[in-house]
Every structure is written in structure tokens, then in C-alpha cells.
Amino acid sequence: MIVTPQTMRFDQPLTLQSGAVLPSYELVYETYGQLNADRSNAVLICHALNASHHVAGLKADANGQAIPRSEGWWDNMIGPGKAVDTDRFFVIGVNNLGSCFGSTGPTHLNPATSQPWGADFPVVTVEDWVDAQARLIDALGIRQLAAVMGGSLGGMQTLSWTLQYPDRVRHAVVIASAPNLNAENIAFNEVARRAIITDPDFNDGHYLRAGTIPRRGLRIARMIGHITYLSDDVMNEKFGRALKPLVDAARTDEAQAIERLAYQYSTQAIEFQIESYLRYQGDKFSEYFDANTYLLITRALDYFDPARRYGGSLSQALARASAKFLLVSFTTDWRFSPARSRELVKALLENRLDVSYAEIDAPHGHDAFLLDDPRYLAAVRTYFERTIATDLKGEAA
Amino acid sequence: MIVTPQTMRFDQPLTLQSGAVLPSYELVYETYGQLNADRSNAVLICHALNASHHVAGLKADANGQAIPRSEGWWDNMIGPGKAVDTDRFFVIGVNNLGSCFGSTGPTHLNPATSQPWGADFPVVTVEDWVDAQARLIDALGIRQLAAVMGGSLGGMQTLSWTLQYPDRVRHAVVIASAPNLNAENIAFNEVARRAIITDPDFNDGHYLRAGTIPRRGLRIARMIGHITYLSDDVMNEKFGRALKPLVDAARTDEAQAIERLAYQYSTQAIEFQIESYLRYQGDKFSEYFDANTYLLITRALDYFDPARRYGGSLSQALARASAKFLLVSFTTDWRFSPARSRELVKALLENRLDVSYAEIDAPHGHDAFLLDDPRYLAAVRTYFERTIATDLKGEAA
Numbered sequence: 001m002i003v004t005p006q007t008m009r010f011d012q013p014l015t016l017q018s019g020a021v022l023p024s025y026e027l028v029y030e031t032y033g034q035l036n037a038d039r040s041n042a043v044l045i046c047h048a049l050n051a052s053h054h055v056a057g058l059k060a061d062a063n064g065q066a067i068p069r070s071e072g073w074w075d076n077m078i079g080p081g082k083a084v085d086t087d088r089f090f091v092i093g094v095n096n097l098g099s100c101f102g103s104t105g106p107t108h109l110n111p112a113t114s115q116p117w118g119a120d121f122p123v124v125t126v127e128d129w130v131d132a133q134a135r136l137i138d139a140l141g142i143r144q145l146a147a148v149m150g151g152s153l154g155g156m157q158t159l160s161w162t163l164q165y166p167d168r169v170r171h172a173v174v175i176a177s178a179p180n181l182n183a184e185n186i187a188f189n190e191v192a193r194r195a196i197i198t199d200p201d202f203n204d205g206h207y208l209r210a211g212t213i214p215r216r217g218l219r220i221a222r223m224i225g226h227i228t229y230l231s232d233d234v235m236n237e238k239f240g241r242a243l244k245p246l247v248d249a250a251r252t253d254e255a256q257a258i259e260r261l262a263y264q265y266s267t268q269a270i271e272f273q274i275e276s277y278l279r280y281q282g283d284k285f286s287e288y289f290d291a292n293t294y295l296l297i298t299r300a301l302d303y304f305d306p307a308r309r310y311g312g313s314l315s316q317a318l319a320r321a322s323a324k325f326l327l328v329s330f331t332t333d334w335r336f337s338p339a340r341s342r343e344l345v346k347a348l349l350e351n352r353l354d355v356s357y358a359e360i361d362a363p364h365g366h367d368a369f370l371l372d373d374p375r376y377l378a379a380v381r382t383y384f385e386r387t388i389a390t391d392l393k394g395e396a397a
Numbered sequence: 398m399i400v401t402p403q404t405m406r407f408d409q410p411l412t413l414q415s416g417a418v419l420p421s422y423e424l425v426y427e428t429y430g431q432l433n434a435d436r437s438n439a440v441l442i443c444h445a446l447n448a449s450h451h452v453a454g455l456k457a458d459a460n461g462q463a464i465p466r467s468e469g470w471w472d473n474m475i476g477p478g479k480a481v482d483t484d485r486f487f488v489i490g491v492n493n494l495g496s497c498f499g500s501t502g503p504t505h506l507n508p509a510t511s512q513p514w515g516a517d518f519p520v521v522t523v524e525d526w527v528d529a530q531a532r533l534i535d536a537l538g539i540r541q542l543a544a545v546m547g548g549s550l551g552g553m554q555t556l557s558w559t560l561q562y563p564d565r566v567r568h569a570v571v572i573a574s575a576p577n578l579n580a581e582n583i584a585f586n587e588v589a590r591r592a593i594i595t596d597p598d599f600n601d602g603h604y605l606r607a608g609t610i611p612r613r614g615l616r617i618a619r620m621i622g623h624i625t626y627l628s629d630d631v632m633n634e635k636f637g638r639a640l641k642p643l644v645d646a647a648r649t650d651e652a653q654a655i656e657r658l659a660y661q662y663s664t665q666a667i668e669f670q671i672e673s674y675l676r677y678q679g680d681k682f683s684e685y686f687d688a689n690t691y692l693l694i695t696r697a698l699d700y701f702d703p704a705r706r707y708g709g710s711l712s713q714a715l716a717r718a719s720a721k722f723l724l725v726s727f728t729t730d731w732r733f734s735p736a737r738s739r740e741l742v743k744a745l746l747e748n749r750l751d752v753s754y755a756e757i758d759a760p761h762g763h764d765a766f767l768l769d770d771p772r773y774l775a776a777v778r779t780y781f782e783r784t785i786a787t788d789l790k791g792e793a794a
Binding site for chain 1: 414415416417516519520522577578579580581583584585587588590591592594595596597613616617620621623624627629632633635636637638660662663664665668669671672675676679689692693695696699700702705
């Protein structure tokens with residue numbers, strides 16, 4: 001499956017939750033599969049912190065040929081014959097407002113100043129993203145989505161769809177998510193933001209004008225993030241206390257890793273493999289991710305809290321929903337623990353909604369929602385085949 | 398109890414685990430209570446990351462008067478009539494090498510250059526600290542300690558005492574500790590260190606010469622630390638998703654906190670109380686703690702691993718110990734979880750050593766070892782009264 005992103009421009013102003021107005025914006029998106037005749041088989045995929053519209057398939061190069069190893073971030077889940085089967089469903093991946101992967105965001109020009117928006121880009125919320133996505137769905141001629149689906153922050157968007165546009169979502173697939181962030185989640189986001197904002201190269205968020213990039217802060221933010229994505233167990237299994245191997249420079253044929261047993265006794269050298277892994281992840285991230293986008297997206301996470309307008313009652317907040325739900329959580333996910341998904345299940349059941357819930361005993365922590373756990377993929381496949389597909393008009397169940 | 402720190406100078410070179418030699422050094426210490434005639438009632442307290450020799454009592458001002466609110470960090474545990482009763486025991490608090498509270502460390506002058514040591518201060522380990530402490534105990538004329546006691550990193554020093562000087566420790570009280578750091582622990586330390594080292598004001602660790610202080614990095618390090626000291630539950634209870642209150646500037650009598658319900662929609666302003674708490678903790682820490690000390694102490698934590706020389710067998714590593722042990726852990730401590738204490742208990746029992754173990758059901762996370770949980774304080778008191786005190790010669794049990 002080779003895909004090319006498309007861009008949709010919206011010239012009608014979008015009023016955000018904050019009251020700010022975005023005069024116009026563009027959304028970048030990809031689609032996989034074919035929209036059926038009655039436009040009833042569309043599935044919208046919402047992305048999490050550092051992902052994009054490139055959900056599945058391989059990217060095309062200038063000649064339309066597949067770029068190797070350019071698979072979308074949920075390619076193990078979505079594609080022909082996969083759990084979300086693009087032979088049957090028309091799947092849409094969309095990049096969110098404020099992101100740095102093509103949709104209008106802080107690296108784009110502010111039409112009022114002809115300078116990059118930078119820190120002046122308005123704060124966007126989960127609700128704002130859903131409003132913007134709904135216009136894309138309008139423009140694609142789709143009245144009702146067969147499903148909205150997402151993991152983590154994408155699960156929050158999915159939940160918000162069922163509250164903002166209840167009659168436009170038949171099914172909501174909410175994976176490794178939560179009804180809001182808890183204090184510890186907010187705390188980790190805040191430390192990451194402070195690392196970015198206090199980096200001298202941040203220049204009050206106008207680093208593009210200044211010709212700098214707050215790479216130090218981005219590295220720290222990503223290292224913190226990575227620790228919270230993995231479970232304690234999987235970190236111990238993958239890295240434990242193993243020392244970073246030496247590389248034998250004398251071997252000219254191929255770098256040869258030599259197991260190292262002695263400490264270097266240094267506070268700055270890389271001693272342990274886990275340190276090497278984290279620094280690598282931080283370096284890589286700081287090369288491609290926009291710092292203002294990081295601030296915006298973590299803030300959207302912090303702000304999401306549908307129960308807030310209902311005195312904290314999640315049950316009341318979900319009274320507007322009419323979709324059917326599949327929720328999935330992972331036992332070792334300490335960022336969005338199963339207990340948070342169970343809160344959602346309880347509040348949905350209190351509203352007498354149809355809810356399926358799978359709690360997967362997986363070792364990988366929050367990252368599990370992106371990985372190939374067979375029970376997890378089977379649970380999603382089964383839900384799509386036996387529940388969502390049976391709703392499709394003009395198709396045998 | 399008003400206390401004044403004392404300083405002991407050691408001119409005999411100390412060879413460190415790294416092979417480096419410290420030509421001379423000073424240790425700052427405090428003592429509480431009286432050493433008995435046969436010098437059998439001494440208890441050594443080992444400190445954790447950001448603590449010091451000031452364990453109990455109030456500091457004295459220049460006139461020998463008590464400074465209000467200057468209680469030692471374990472004043473709830475140690476003092477006349479307290480769990481560790483200074484009417485009965487002679488308690489010693491000592492500041493570790495490499496620290497920034499008086500004992501020789503990176504802020505002191507390197508005799509070879511007459512400049513502050515800075516990043517050139519040698520890497521010190523838990524074993525090095527214990528060796529240095531043993532010389533202090535020698536100088537105080539104490540052959541055998543009634544007990545060594547510590548929490549967290551202090552517990553590691555306590556454990557190491559029983560292996561390095563088995564015949565000099567009758568009892569070891571190891572609280573909220575672990576036989577080594579796991580990958581996640583090392584990961585958090587590494588992120589904190591990177592935040593400090595990549596702060597432009599770090600100046601390769603020679604910031605004192607440069608006239609700068611890497612405050613940004615210290616703030617981030619401390620914020621990360623604080624998240625790991627608290628349990629998820631206690632964070633939710635103390636802060637939850639509550640917004641930071643406004644202060645009514647019109648009230649001239651006293652600052653009046655006004656509950657705030659509306660978001661400010663900002664990535665940089667303080668929205669949530671947890672953010673305010675963390676920033677305050679970070680700011681405070683950055684005013685008094687030395688950055689090189691932070692690197693050294695976290696590295697000492699990383700390096701500690703007595704089982705390492707025994708192919709990972711903790712049981713073999715502990716074969717040298719002959720002390721009796723009290724271990725305490727706290728159910729919500731995810732930094733040094735009860736499972737890590739149980740590993741120690743198991744390995745000690747495999748060596749047929751006397752072990753008492755209390756797993757306290759406390760909500761406060763790792764911080765619990767410094768707090769006033771009555772069951773915890775009672776467990777320590779009982780052990781000191783019924784077990785340690787009965788060993789004292791010339792005193793009725």
C-alpha cells in the first residue's frame with residue numbers, strides 16, 4: 001500500500017475553546033481503502049503526541065515508488081486484511097492543528113505578521129481538534145463515521161467525538177486512554193515543558209525567527225516521555241543494568257560489540273545501555289519535532305477533562321454519547337493504567353451504552369498500543385468484523 | 398536539642414573504588430546523646446541524596462541559641478524519647494564525601510590547583526563513603542557500632558557497611574532501599590543529569606570558576622526527583638487536577654486565595670497546583686544544591702550493586718554479612734518498591750541471618766521514610782528497644 005498525503009484548506013474561521021479564532025487552516029490527511037456507495041464505511045484515526053496523518057502504508061517518493069521502511073505508525077493494525085481492514089473500510093488519518101507534520105501549526109506563517117507563528121499559535125484543545133476534523137469529514141462528504149479510533153491522546157479525541165458529534169459516530173474505539181490526566185501525568189508534562197521553555201535556545205518560543213532550535217529541551221522532554229511509555233518490567237528485561245558495550249575499532253569489517261564489565265567511573269560517559277537508548281531517542285526526536293508543538297500537544301492532554309463541566313461527574317459528562325464502544329487497556333501501562341479505562345467503562349455503562357472492554361496482559365507499558373500483541377490485535381479485529389462491519393448497509397454481515 | 402556540627406580532618410590518602418586517590422579530606426558530622434563507657438551504644442545514620450549530617454535537633458546560632466524551624470531531616474525519628482532514643486544511644490550523623498554541606502566535595506578547593514574541584518572531583522561510590530565513615534568511627538574511638546541505619550541511598554550505605562566491615566556492625570536498619578537500581582531508576586537519574594550537564598551554565602562542570610550556576614538543570618532534576626518520591630495516589634489526593642488559585646491583590650490584610658475554575662489556555666502559565674508545587678520545589682533546590690554533587694550522588698546510586706562481583710547472586714554477595722537486620726518498605730513506594738526489599742530479605746535469609754521485615758501500608762510513596770507514619774515509627778522503636786538495646790553491655794534489657 002503506497003500512499004500520498006493530501007491537503008484540505010478551510011477558509012471559514014474556527015473559533016477555539018480558548019475564544020481565539022483561527023482565520024483559516026489546512027489539514028493534511030491520508031486515506032486508505034475505498035469509501036462505499038452510501039458513505040457508511042469511513043473510519044477516522046486520531047493520533048497521539050508525536051504521530052501524524054501517516055497511519056498506514058508506505059510513503060511514495062517523487063516517482064510514486066514506495067520508500068523503504070516508511071510504514072505508518074499504526075501499519076500493524078491498519079491495511080488490507082489487517083485488524084482494521086482497508087479492503088472493507090475507508091480509513092482516514094489526519095494530522096492535528098498545531099502539529100509539525102503538515103497541518104497548520106506554529107512552524108507555519110502567521111498571516112497577520114508573515115512570520116512563523118511560533119509561540120503565538122493559539123492553544124488548541126482536544127475539542128478543537130475534533131471540530132477541525134469534523135469539517136474534514138464534511139468536506140469528504142461523510143455524514144456518519146462507522147468508527148473513530150485512537151490510542152492514548154487519540155483515544156481522548158475519540159471519546160470527545162462521541163460527545164461533540166454523537167450522531168456522527170457509530171463506534172468509538174478507545175485504546176490505552178483515560179477520561180483525563182491525573183496529577184502525575186500533568187507533572188511529567190510540566191517537567192518536559194519546563195525543560196523546553198527554559199532552554200536558552202527557546203527564545204520565548206520564537207526560535208525560528210532567532211535561527212535557533214531548543215534541542216536540549218526537546219531531548220530532555222523526549223527522554224522523560226520514553227521512561228513513561230515503557231513498563232518497569234520491559235525496561236529491566238531489555239536493558240536491566242547491562243553496561244553499554246564497547247565497539248572494537250580494530251575490526252574493519254563490521255563494528256563489533258565487546259561486552260564490558262568494568263565501570264568507567266564517570267558522571268558524564270554512557271555507562272549503562274538504558275542511558276545510551278534514552279540519549280539516542282532524545283537526539284533523534286530533537287532533529288524532527290517542533291518545540292512549540294510539544295508544548296501545545298502536552299497542554300491539550302492536560303486540559304482534556306469532559307467531566308469538568310459536570311462537577312467532576314464522568315457519568316453525567318458521557319450522557320450525550322450514543323456510540324457503541326470498544327475500550328482496550330494494558331496491564332503494565334502506568335501512564336494510562338487499566339483503572340482509568342475502567343472508570344470510562346463504568347461511566348458508559350451507567351449511561352446504558354454498549355461497551356466492550358479488553359484488558360490485555362501485556363508487558364510493554366503504554367507503548368503496547370503500538371505493538372504486535374496478538375490478543376490485542378485479535379480483540380480489535382473481532383470488534384471490527386463482528387460489530388462494526390455488521391452495521392454497514394448493503395453488505396452481508 | 399541544640400546541635401553544632403563538628404569537622405574531622407583525615408590526612409591519610411583515601412583510595413577510591415575508581416582507583417583515584419583523595420590525598421586528604423574532611424568530614425562534617427553531628428552527634429546526639431552520650432557514648433557509653435564501653436563505647437557500645439553508637440548508631441551511625443547514613444543520608445540519602447539531598448540530606449546531610451544534620452539529622453536531628455535544632456541548629457545553633459552564633460550565640461548558641463536554637464534557630465527556629467531548623468530541625469534535622471530525621472528529627473521525627475531520632476531524639477530524646479524518640480524511636481531512636483538519644484537518651485540511650487549515641488547517634489552520629491555524617492555528611493558524605495562529594496556533598497555540598499561541608500564535607501570535602503566539588504565546591505571545595507582542589508589542593509593541586511587551588512581552584513574549586515568542580516567536575517574534577519573524583520567519582521565516589523557507596524563503598525567509598527563507607528570507608529570514609531569507618532575512619533570517622535575509628536577517630537571517635539568506636540570499634541563496633543550498635544547499628545547503622547539509613548533510608549533510600551542511606552539504606553544502601555547501611556547494607557554496604559555489613560559487607561565491608563561485618564564485625565563492626567551489630568544491627569543494620571535498611572529502610573525504603575534496594576540491592577541496586579533498576580533500569581527505570583537509572584533512567585530517571587540519567588535524565589536529571591543530562592538536564593544539568595546540557596545547561597549552558599554548567600560550563601563542563603567548572604561553573605564556579607566561570608561564575609555561573611546551572612539553575613535550569615537543577616530545577617528540572619529536582620522536579621523529576623519529586624515526581625518519583627511521591628505516589629500516584631498521594632499526588633492525586635494532594636493536588637489532583639485542581640487549578641492554582643488566584644491571589645486577590647485588593648485584599649490588603651492578607652493574601653486571599655480565590656478558587657479558579659476557568660483555564661487560562663496557556664502553555665507557559667501555571668494552570669494546575671501540581672505545576673506550582675513542582676516549580677517551587679525546583680526553584681528552592683536550585684538555590685542551595687550543588688550541581689556536581691547531584692551528578693556524583695546519582696552516580697553513586699547507579700553504581701551500587703554488591704551482587705555484581707558475584708555474577709548477580711545477591712545471596713552470595715551477602716554471605717560476608719553477620720549483622721542482624723531490620724528492613725522496612727512502603728507499599729506505594731514505586732522508586733524502591735517492597736519487591737526490592739523482599740529480594741534483600743530473601744538473600745539474607747538464604748544466609749541464615751536474623752531478619753525482621755516490616756512492609757508498611759502507607760500512601761506517601763518513597764517519601765514515606767521521612768514522614769510520621771505511626772506504624773513505621775513503632776516498628777523502628779520496637780526494634781531498637783527490644784533488639785538493639787538488649788545487646789548493650791552493662792545495661793538491663
